[in-house]
Amino acid sequence: MEKPWECEDCGKGFRSPSLLEIHWRSHTGERPFTCPVCGKGFTISSQLKTHQRVHTDERPFKCPDCGKCFKSSGELRRHKLVHSDERPFTSSVCGKEFTCSANLLSHQLVHSDERAFKCSDCEKSFKTKIDLLRHQRVHTGERLFTCSMCGKGFTQSSQLTTHLLIHTSKRPFKCSNCEKSFKSRNSLMRHQSFHTGERPFTCSVCGKGFTQSCNLTTHQVVHTNKKPFKCSDCEKSFKSRNQLMMHQRTHTGERPFTCSECGKRFTRSSSLTAHQVVHSDKRPYKCSDCEKSFKTKMELMIHQRIHTGERPFICCVCGKRFTQSSNLTVHQLVHTNKRPFKCSDCEKSFKIRNHLMMHQRTHTGERPFTCSVCGKGFSDPSNRLKHQQVHM
Structure with missing residues (x-):
């Protein structure tokens, strides 16, 4: 024309x-x-x-497939692609596909190290202006997007959209490799990487690969000494907001994740997932150096350090090395006089939660560790091990 x-x-x-x-x-x-x-x-x-x-x-534009409404015809058109497998925009670097060109443009920045947009309140910098605007809400506390069901506020509309699925039992995104289904396409894509083994996001410092760019960003903090997130109840500081939130539950006592089998409660979902393996006899992760097998991949990795001699976690005070970060955390209390875990029944206090739990059994009389030979009960597993030598 x-x-x-x-x-x-x-x-x-x-x-x-x-x-x-x-x-x-x-x-x-x-x-x-x-x-x-x-x-x-x-x-x-x-x-x-x-x-x-x-x-x-x-929101005058309604989706005929799911009933969701939108403010513009363009938003509805982009949304409709969710109900189809059409993803016409492909990354030339990694092959990842997207429903709209804007998402592809945002994604391509993952493959670049340039971070031109700097926060005026902290030292962080971002790849896009919209990422910077979202981050600044961390400093202002602004949460523009509120859930109409429970009143929870969010800094991004996408977070609210994902959250709203909590209030429904629908899991429309099904994995073609196993029986699992998910509430969002992103959750399905993350899950599928476990089947493919794909880890496209690689740390430039240590070479470790990740299934998501956000996991890589979180990991990269490991290579710095910065801990900008400080606890208001104690002197501890953390490298990420999530770590701080999980730590604060030690002060509040909040344990929102409950095991459906035994009722045990946990401060984070990953701990619950790890615990649930206790109720299964499966040990799919086998050591290539010995005959031992484990319930989780993490347990296998920790065990393999016995064969390699690797102790990657070092105490900055005395130089002692450990195979697990949790062992280092417990050890570091040796260098301080703090005893933050106090018994509610007597005046004793302890450096770690496990010691407090073992002590509390002296008040309750609980003896959960039983000898398989004679049935005698013990308040902690080390005493049971000592006792079992009697039968040898």
């Missing part, structure tokens, strides 16, 4: 003078259509009309 109306600045052609006038505003910066609520300006009236729905929450 003929486009006789040509832009003097860039040479682009248009079918009518009105379209040329709208385009011309991209060069002049003119935005004649202004929102009366927030003052934001737009080059065309239809953009203003779409924007005003932000203030009214009007």
Whole structure:
């Protein structure tokens, strides 16, 4: 089709003078259509009309497949791709596919080290302006997106969308390799990497691979000494907000994750998942150096350090080395006089939670560790081991 109306600045052609006038505003910066609520300006009236729905929450465009409503036809069009397998935009670097070009553009920054957008409140820098804006909400405490079911607030709309699935039992995304199903496409994609073994995100310092870019970002903090997240109840500081949140549960006593088999409660979901293996006899992870087998991959990795002699966790005070980070954490209390775990029945206090739990059995009379030969009970496993030598 003929486009006789040509832009003097860039040479682009248009079918009518009105379209040329709208385009011309991209060069002049003119935005004649202004929102009366927030003052934001737009080059065309239809953009203003779409924007005003932000203030009214009007969502006239409804998805015929799931009933979800949207503020613009473009949002509905992009959403419809969720219900199909169509992902027309592919990354030339890693082959990952996306439903819209904007998501592809955002993803491509993963393959670049440039972080041009810097936070004025801390030392962090980001690859996109939108990432910086989201991060700044950490400092302001702003949570624009609120769940209508439980009132929980979120810094991003995508977090709210994911959260809303908690209030439903639907798991529409099914794995083709096993029987598991998931509430979101991202969760399914993350799960599928366990089948493929793919770890496309690699640490430039140590070479460790990860299934998600966010896991890589969290890991990279390991290679620095920065711990910007401080606990308001004690002097401890942490490398990530999640670590701080989990730590704070030691002060509040909150244990939101409950085992459906035995009722035991945990401060984090990963601890519950690890615990649930206790109720199964399966030990699929076998050591290649000896005959031992383990219930989790992590247990196998820790065990293999016995064969390799690797002790990667070093005490900064005395230089003693450990095979597990948890052993180092317990050891570091040797260099301090703190005893934060106090018994509610007497005046004794302890450096670690396990010692407090063992002590409390002297008050309750609980003896959960039983000798398999004579049935005698003990309050801690070490005493049982000493006793069992009697039968040898």
